[in-house]
Amino acid sequence: MTTDQRPRPAVEPVPGDVRSAMSGGGVWLDLGLLTVRVRSTVPELAAPLCSVYPGMVEIDPRDWADLHVELAEGAGPRRWLRRQSRFTCDGERPFEPFPADHALPLFEWGTNWVLARRMNDVLLLHAGVLERDGLALVMPALPGSGKSTLTAALSLRGWRLLSDEFGAFDPQTNQFRAVLKPVALKNRSIEVIRAFEPTAVLGPEFAKTRKGTVAHLAPSAAAVALRGVPASPGAVVFPRWQSGSATQWLPARPKVVFTTLAFNAFNYAAMGASGFQAVVRLTRRCPAWQLIYSDLDDALHTLERAWPEVRERALSESAP
Numbered sequence: 296m297t298t299d300q301r302p303r304p305a306v307e308p309v310p311g312d313v314r315s316a317m318s319g320g321g322v323w324l325d326l327g328l329l330t331v332r333v334r335s336t337v338p339e340l341a342a343p344l345c346s347v348y349p350g351m352v353e354i355d356p357r358d359w360a361d362l363h364v365e366l367a368e369g370a371g372p373r374r375w376l377r378r379q380s381r382f383t384c385d386g387e388r389p390f391e392p393f394p395a396d397h398a399l400p401l402f403e404w405g406t407n408w409v410l411a412r413r414m415n416d417v418l419l420l421h422a423g424v425l426e427r428d429g430l431a432l433v434m435p436a437l438p439g440s441g442k443s444t445l446t447a448a449l450s451l452r453g454w455r456l457l458s459d460e461f462g463a464f465d466p467q468t469n470q471f472r473a474v475l476k477p478v479a480l481k482n483r484s485i486e487v488i489r490a491f492e493p494t495a496v497l498g499p500e501f502a503k504t505r506k507g508t509v510a511h512l513a514p515s516a517a518a519v520a521l522r523g524v525p526a527s528p529g530a531v532v533f534p535r536w537q538s539g540s541a542t543q544w545l546p547a548r549p550k551v552v553f554t555t556l557a558f559n560a561f562n563y564a565a566m567g568a569s570g571f572q573a574v575v576r577l578t579r580r581c582p583a584w585q586l587i588y589s590d591l592d593d594a595l596h597t598l599e600r601a602w603p604e605v606r607e608r609a610l611s612e613s614a615p
Contacts, residue, residue: 307345308354314341316354323353323360327473327522328463329414331406332360336367337380340398347399347477347498347511350519362413364406366398384409393504400501400509403479407460410474411561417472418573419561420462424471425454428606430529431471432598433462433581435559441536441588444484447512448591449598451492456518457526461561466573470525475518477511485510491591528576530605531556531583532598542593544601547583582608 308316316322321334322344333344345352362384369379369392378395381388382405389408393401411419422435423446432454436442443459450456457463457471459478464471477498480488485508488495496513531552547555556574557563563570582605588594 307350308352310342310345312354313345313352314338317341320356321363323355323357324348324351325353325522326351327457327475328417328461329361329410329474330357330359331362331364332357333402334363334365335380335398335402337395337398339396340366340380340402343399343498343511344402346496347513349496349513350516351475362406362409364402364409366402368395397501397504399498399511400504403476403511406476410461414463415562415565416465418462418464418466418563418566418570420464420556421460421559421561422462423459423478424457424462424526425449426457426471426526427454427529427602428609429526430605430609431457431462431526432529432602432605433471433531433577434534435462435531435556436534437559439536440534441484442534443478443480444487444536444591445534445586445588445594447478447480447484447488447495448491448595450478450512450515450518451488451495452595455521455526456514457522464528464573464577465525466569466576468525469576470527472525473518473522475514475522477513480510480512482507487591488512527609528580529609530601531577531581533583533585534594535585535587536589537587538589540587540589542590542597543585543587544597545585545587547585549578549583552581552583553578580612 317335321332324331365383366380379392380395380398381392382401423442425432446459457473461474463474498511500510502508
């Protein structure tokens, strides 16, 4: 790991300043891989945005942003009755309006939707990604697999969070880059993480969304400071939470690894040959396992026990 750290601002902007800035020129979120400019006339967005993006909200103008998104209040009578927020990016509105007090979930889902469709210079895996020893642990999975819960737990036990949603593999450098956003937890996972780590910094809970109740775990100060530092491929783990199951740690065959990575890539087809070659490199480079679990602590212990093997393999491959 290098020491290319990005310190937090000496004084973080308070929600009132962020609210004013968003209603004007906007605020900037540096996620590592990309920068998002956010404008909003929905006052309910400012405070939760500050709480789940600590040290990442900038009100000083930048010369460049990769994405320009906007949340606006509904027009007509809805400005006063059952107020709404609408997400827009470059004139495109991918979602129906949300209640105004659900502005943060709308911002998160809308930004993810746009990012998944526009960032085609890197392979975007639907995966949690964490770093240890300069190596990336990549966990691709379908919704409901327990991926976000496991990602959150690892990030609270010393693993550096790169992303909960986007495993961004740069085929030019053969490294994973951070897309540092808060970990989205849903329903029972919220209480699981609260019990797992009572000091975890969770934003407000939003009930009755399309995914049930959601809350967001803020990234650690270390993850924020190092969001510009990439990680080399380390290991691929396919997690699957299964109620009542004993922890199972099963080797994954290369054929399964390739097809699962390709299936879980948002932009595999859009990248063409570059995407195919990237998945081939990851399949050949990374040892891979399937992790079936019901006990979160035991799942973490299993990963910890396996990691020295991953580190030694990476060292042997890098040796002259």
